[in-house]
Amino acid sequence: MKAMVFAAGLGTRLKDETADKPKALVEIGGKTLLQRTIEKLKKEGVDEIVVNVHHFSEKVKNFIATNNFGIPVSISDESEQLLDTGGGLKKAAPLLKDSDPILIYNVDILSTVNLKELVNYHKKSGALATLTVRDRKTERYLKFDEEKRLVGWLNKKTGETKISVPETFESGIEKTFSGIHVVSPEIFEYFPEDDRFSIIDFYLELSKTQLIKGFFDDSDLWMDVGKPHQLEEARRLFS
Template sequence: MVLAAGLGKRMRPITTTTPKPLVSVGGAAMIDRLLDRLADAGVTDAVVNVHYLADLIETHLARRKGGPRIAISDERGKLLETGGGVVKALPLLGDAPFLLGNSDSMWIEGPVSNIRRLTEFWDPRRMDVLLLLAASASSTGYEGQGDFAMDATGRLRRRREREVTPFVYAGVAIFKPELFADAPDGAFSLNRQFDMALAKDRLYGLRLDGHWLHVGTPEGLREAEEVIARSHR
């Protein structure tokens, strides 16, 4: 599943007339960069949710060449946030664990597909959620204190108050659909599912091999384009 329903408020004025998933970075729309990553990793089918400027996203995806095949989860009537959006899309996703990516998740790839690495590391016997994590200190455009600390097995804990942790969620994960069985109606954040997995010591992470690009503001967009240009030299 690709989350593409957000309002992109921090990217204004760029997103006043262009939905954030369609903002071009280094010559390609952000959503295309993620969909290409998924296709390269062997993903054949994807669900994309839409809300803000939904017609533009649907038109763009209809014209897209190459995989994966795309089904639309329509949230025009009400924005459901990340967790509620997944719940609405579950009938399209099926009963097996599924990949989820934010449409603005971007990185410079290492020698091996990070999505493929994530699927190979996935172990449903130990994990309910597996997150792709980036190094908070060296990522482009990120100025926070990190999200998680990770032990040698990949098990995660959240950043404590006034603590700086080495890893930030890079916007790609694998989820068990069972975590949404008793989900509330309407809008809610996927942090609820993170915390459910944490409570059972079943929230894990895998460090991204490459360089993460946090494109949250117009300045972050400019920085990301500079990094991409340098990577092509």
């Protein structure tokens, strides 16, 4: 099974940390975020990884070239233009198409989510995509029906909604996206013509006609270390 690591972000929330390096090479407990991500993916059954790059892309390429991770790690280069999450997956599609399914993981996520369980759940469901979600307080929520089908999105601060399945949206279960998802390669057939687009908006549009599921995660650890306070918390935890 192949995985894609989203590592092309600018890391603007970590201004001091990312002034001279990309977020993927920020260290926690003596290991970069990219190394921790690759090691987790490998441990849970991934045998080939694609990493997208943009910000300080040459440093990421050099890091990958000079480290032996025990499995192939290739680059999807977005140096010329940052393509957002959906566009990043679309550009990397030729490197991923012969894997079924494909695991996607944000480089700034630390978690103990059971990825093998996630993948098995996805395979059994028949969904085009399965999104790992949690109970977590934030402003933006994905909504799911009782069968865990994605039915919409809600911004509680602004009141904005994006409704995929109107008949179950209001009663939908609110969960927060965890930056970890699985897709079947058939999803590439549904990509828009645009080169740059959000993967979440793509899922919400696709869920109007296709099955997009939620994997409700309650594992012990989940952290978005792309935020300064959580980066410091993670460093205390892994010190």
